[in-house]
Amino acid sequence: MLIKYLRLVHAFGRAFWILWVKFPRLSRDTKLEEIKAWSQHTLKILGIQVVHETALTQIEQSEAPLMFVANHVSWVDALIIQSIQPSIFVAKAEVKRWPIVGSIATACGVVFVDRGSPSSARRMVDDVSSALHHGYCVAGFPEGTSSEGRAVSLFHANLFEAAINYHIQIQPLAIRYTHPHTGALCLKAAFIDDIGFVQSLHQVMTSQGIHAKVHAGEMLSPQGHSRRTLAHLSHRSVSNQLEMLNA
Structure with missing residues (x-):
């Protein structure tokens, strides 16, 4: 286990080197490839295998x-x-304060939002719109909270406003964590209740391997939709996909 943690520390150190030393000299596409490769490598260290269901x-x-x-x-x-696809993420403001991860997220251009603040939500839409305008993919979790992964809570609509503004297609994804041998739902990765980031990281690191099943639904066009109807369609798509993964 010590070796596993040392490999993770090395991966975090490499992230800082990539972001603060290499990035200023790289093209946008090369930056995205670096993020993709680092994420794949870190998932291997964590013992998480991504399984594409579609x-x-x-x-x-x-x-x-x-x-x-x-x-x-x-x-x-x-x-x-x-x-799978390097993106600009939308995350809750508290992630910025997480040890190490907060600094990495900030350097990667994560858009932080305080969901209880209308002005913060407005800035989030503006920042996401800017990222899309400059050709970046954007990713977010419209539930606004995390769960065990058995069901999907209703989606908040704010994020979808940016997609409508720039006529960006929505790609719904369902994610389910399972035990690699039994296929049963695995809660080791679930960031729920009052668990902190360090404790959650330890849970993942000490697991005997986790499969992350990813199911991609059909893309949704924003044409003719309000942000609320687009949020509803996206929620229905992710819910249906998760039901299939849970079956």
């Missing part, structure tokens, strides 16, 4: 930026999406 060719072939929306179970969710 072909992701629609994501890989898309030349236009996308907005990814998913159910939220864990801080690991962000690594999983980054390992």
Whole structure:
């Protein structure tokens, strides 16, 4: 276990080196590839294997930026999406204060939002719109909270305003963590109740391996929708996908 933690410390150190030393000299596409490779490597250290339940060719072939929306179970969710398609993430403001991870998230351009503040939500929409305008994919968890992964809470609508403003397609994703041998729901990664980040990290690190199953639904066009109807359609898509993963 000590070796595993040392490998993780090395990965965090490499993240700082990539973000503060390499990034200033890299093109945008190369930066995104670095983030993708680092996320894939870190997931291996954590003992998490990403299993694609559907072909992701629609994501890989898309030349236009996308907005990814998913159910939220864990801080690991962000690594999983980054390992598939590097994106600018929307995260709750408290993540900025997490040890090490907060600094990495800030350097990666994460958009932090205080969901209880209308002005913060407004800034979030503006920042996400700017990222989409500059060609970046954006990812968020519209539930606004995390769960065990059995069901999906209603989606907040604010995030979808940016997709409507720039006519960006929505890519719904369902994420389910399972035991690698039994296929049963695994709660080791679930960031719920009063658990802190360090305790959650230890739970993941001491697990005997976790499978993260990812199911991509059909893309949704924002054309003709309000942010509320788009949030409803996205929620229904993710809910249906999660039901299939839980079956």
